[in-house]
Amino acid sequence: MPLFSVPKEVAVGTAMLGVAFATGLLAGKRYPFLVFGSSKPHKSIIGKSSPLWQYILDHSLREHPVLKKLRLLTADYPWGKMMVSCDQAQFMANLIKLIKAKKVIEVGVLTGYNALSMALALPDNGRVIACDINEDYAKIGKPLWKEAGVDHKIDLRIKPATQTLDELLAGGEAETFDFAFIDADKESYNEYYEKCLRLIKKGGIIAIDNVLRGGRVLKPRKDDLETQSIHHLNEKLVRDARVNISMIPMGDGVTLVFKL
Numbered sequence: 408m409p410l411f412s413v414p415k416e417v418a419v420g421t422a423m424l425g426v427a428f429a430t431g432l433l434a435g436k437r438y439p440f441l442v443f444g445s446s447k448p449h450k451s452i453i454g455k456s457s458p459l460w461q462y463i464l465d466h467s468l469r470e471h472p473v474l475k476k477l478r479l480l481t482a483d484y485p486w487g488k489m490m491v492s493c494d495q496a497q498f499m500a501n502l503i504k505l506i507k508a509k510k511v512i513e514v515g516v517l518t519g520y521n522a523l524s525m526a527l528a529l530p531d532n533g534r535v536i537a538c539d540i541n542e543d544y545a546k547i548g549k550p551l552w553k554e555a556g557v558d559h560k561i562d563l564r565i566k567p568a569t570q571t572l573d574e575l576l577a578g579g580e581a582e583t584f585d586f587a588f589i590d591a592d593k594e595s596y597n598e599y600y601e602k603c604l605r606l607i608k609k610g611g612i613i614a615i616d617n618v619l620r621g622g623r624v625l626k627p628r629k630d631d632l633e634t635q636s637i638h639h640l641n642e643k644l645v646r647d648a649r650v651n652i653s654m655i656p657m658g659d660g661v662t663l664v665f666k667l
């Protein structure tokens with residue numbers, strides 16, 4: 408007679424919980440973002456409700472008051488989670504200052520949180536070519552670009568980004584840009600990358616967003632064409648002799664491409 412007897416269902420349930428817990432621990436050791444965040448699609452590797460995320464912001468973020476206003480305004484919309492993370496925008500603004508950039512491109516603008524952040528980092532004669540297909544998002548941000556006093560630096564082009572990039576190339580602007588940020592429809596990333604690579608100068612930088620896709624690049628599903636596309640680009644970039652790269656686990660993963 409066992410000392411404790413439990414119904415079979417309880418024993419099976421407890422065993423399953425134990426296996427799930429052990430698997431979680433192992434997954435957490437190998438892929439810590441699965442513990443801080445979640446394995447489901449989301450924008451940041453470190454979940455935005457994590458105390459560690461708050462610590463990062465408390466100890467690094469110096470956000471312009473109008474940028475903060477735009478971030479809070481954008482976050483109020485159901486699609487607001489598409490916005491770039493504020494620490495990543497600050498990181499890119501610091502890079503822009505470091506390389507003394509004058510001309511930059513953004514592919515995918517939304518309300519322009521990052522476009523505004525870049526404009527604030529540029530000199531007064533600097534220019535952001537901001538590409539989006541949807542003007543409704545930008546209309547929300549535009550008054551704040553003005554309030555920050557940098558709207559004259561943001562040149563918004565509403566049409567498919569491939570078309571804008573082709574027009575810049577056709578207009579003789581190849582090798583004249585210092586920095587590009589790619590953050591639009593994922594299936595076109597390779598095309599954006601190739602065009603931006605022609606548009607930036609030697610020594611220029613391209614930042615490519617969402618390169619980890621909430622961890623889904625580890626095992627892209629056949630029906631997840633966006634993750635497949637990013638994964639193929641990641642595989643190409645690591646072998647691309649035209650550039651040096653760094654893949655940074657910030658936001659949803661950002662690859663910095665340095666043109667040789």
Ligand SMILES: C[S@@+](CC[C@H](N)C(=O)[O-])C[C@H]1O[C@@H](n2cnc3c(N)ncnc32)[C@H](O)[C@@H]1O
Pocket residue numbers: 489490491514515516517518519520521522538539540541544566567568569590591592
């Ligand atoms: C992730 S959001 C961009 C976020 C933005 N970089 C920020 O600072 O918050 C993606 C944007 O890409 C735009 N987009 C989608 N397809 C596009 C295309 N073919 N050409 C240009 N923009 C596109 C969407 O309208 C959306 O505003």
